[in-house]
Amino acid sequence: MNTAPLTRRARAGGGRMTAQRRAVLQALQELGCAPTAEEIHTRARHIRSGLGLVTVYRTLETFAQEGLVQRLFLDDARGRYELMGGRHHHHLVCLSCGTIQSLNRCFLAAAERAARARGFKVTAHRFELFGYCRRCQAPAAR
Amino acid sequence: MNTAPLTRRARAGGGRMTAQRRAVLQALQELGCAPTAEEIHTRARHIRSGLGLVTVYRTLETFAQEGLVQRLFLDDARGRYELMGGRHHHHLVCLSCGTIQSLNRCFLAAAERAARARGFKVTAHRFELFGYCRRCQAPAAR
DNA sequence: GTATCAGGTGAAAATGATTTTCATTATCAG
DNA sequence: CTGATAATGAAAATCATTTTCACCTGATAC
Numbered sequence: 420m421n422t423a424p425l426t427r428r429a430r431a432g433g434g435r436m437t438a439q440r441r442a443v444l445q446a447l448q449e450l451g452c453a454p455t456a457e458e459i460h461t462r463a464r465h466i467r468s469g470l471g472l473v474t475v476y477r478t479l480e481t482f483a484q485e486g487l488v489q490r491l492f493l494d495d496a497r498g499r500y501e502l503m504g505g506r507h508h509h510h511l512v513c514l515s516c517g518t519i520q521s522l523n524r525c526f527l528a529a530a531e532r533a534a535r536a537r538g539f540k541v542t543a544h545r546f547e548l549f550g551y552c553r554r555c556q557a558p559a560a561r
Numbered sequence: 562m563n564t565a566p567l568t569r570r571a572r573a574g575g576g577r578m579t580a581q582r583r584a585v586l587q588a589l590q591e592l593g594c595a596p597t598a599e600e601i602h603t604r605a606r607h608i609r610s611g612l613g614l615v616t617v618y619r620t621l622e623t624f625a626q627e628g629l630v631q632r633l634f635l636d637d638a639r640g641r642y643e644l645m646g647g648r649h650h651h652h653l654v655c656l657s658c659g660t661i662q663s664l665n666r667c668f669l670a671a672a673e674r675a676a677r678a679r680g681f682k683v684t685a686h687r688f689e690l691f692g693y694c695r696r697c698q699a700p701a702a703r
Numbered sequence: 704g705t706a707t708c709a710g711g712t713g714a715a716a717a718t719g720a721t722t723t724t725c726a727t728t729a730t731c732a733g
Numbered sequence: 734c735t736g737a738t739a740a741t742g743a744a745a746a747t748c749a750t751t752t753t754c755a756c757c758t759g760a761t762a763c
Contacts, residue, residue, distance in 0.1 A: 492634035538695030553680030
C-alpha cells in the first residue's frame with residue numbers, strides 16, 4: 420500500500436515525519452473504516468513495534484488538527500478515526516456486532532436503499548449537521 | 562409541565578416510579594435538546610435535592626433500555642440523552658459553543674436549507690444508519 | 704556529514720465520564 | 734400494612750483519553 424501521498428500531506432502540516440507517524444498512517448490506510456485508537460494501535464504495532472498507545476492518540480490528534488484525519492463518534496463513547504480526503508461517505512453501524520461498513524451516497528432515501536441492498540436491516544439512523552450557529556458567526560466567526 | 566404520560570410510559574416498562582426517576586423525566590422534558598447526564602443531574606437536583614449523579618446515569622440507562630430515552634453521541638465522547646417518541650428530528654451542533662438545536666425534517670437537502678434559514682453555517686454533516694448487518698440477522702437476529 | 708535543538712516519544716500518572724459495588728432505603732403487590 | 738425486592742447514594746473501580754516529564758531523534762543549518 421502506497422503511503423507516500425499521505426506522508427507528503429502530513430509533512431505539509433508542518434510536523435516531522437517519524438517512523439511512528441508513518442506507522443499510524445499506514446494502519447489507518449489498511450484498516451479503512453473508522454477504527455478506534457486501540458485498533459489502530461494494534462495494527463500500527465505490527466509495523467513499528469514498541470509504538471505506544473499514547474503516541475497513537477497524540478498522532479491522531481495532530482493529524483486531525485491538520486485535517487488529515489477525522490475523529491467521529493458513532494454508537495459509543497470511543498472515538499473513531501478515518502482518513503479525510505477519500506470520497507465523502509457515511510456508515511452502517513451494526514448494533515449487534517459493532518462492525519462498521521461505509522456507504523458512498525449520502526442522500527437519505529438512497530442511503531437506506533443502499534443499506535438494504537447489502538442485507539443491512541436499518542432500525543434507526545442519525546443525521547447531524549455541524550457548523551457555527553448565528554451567535555458564533557458574528558462578529559468574529561469561530 | 563405535564564409528566565403524567567411519561568410517568569405512565571416509564572411504569573409500563575416494569576420499573577418502579579420513584580421521586581428520583583420523576584425528577585429525571587421532568588428534567589429531560591424541560592431541557593429538551595440532547596442534554597448530557599451532568600446537565601440533567603443539575604436540573605433534576607432542583608426538583609429533587611440530594612439526587613445523585615450515579616442515580617441519574619442508572620435511570621437514563623434504564624429508560625434507554627425501555628425505549629423511553631435515546632442516548633446519542635454528537636461531537637464528543639459525552640453521551641447525550643433525549644426523550645423518544647417526540648417527532649423524529651436531527652441536530653444542529655455548533656462547533657464553537659456546543660449548543661444543540663433540533664431540526665424536524667430529515668432529508669439532507671431540506672435539512673441543510675433549514676439549517677441555513679436559521680443562520681446556521683453548515684461546515685460538515687454526519688449521517689449514520691444503525692441496524693443489523695446480514696451476518697447478525699441470520700439465523701437468530703439479534 | 705554532523706551538530707543542534709525543537710518537536711516527538713514512551714511510561715506513568717492524571718483526568719473525566721461512566722459503571723460497579725454494597726449497605727441502606729423505599730415502592731407497591733398482595 | 735408489610736415484605737420482597739427494586740432503587741438509591743457514596744465510594745471505589747473502570748475505561749478511554751490527556752498530561753507530564755525526562756529522554757530521544759528528524760531535519761535544517763553549517
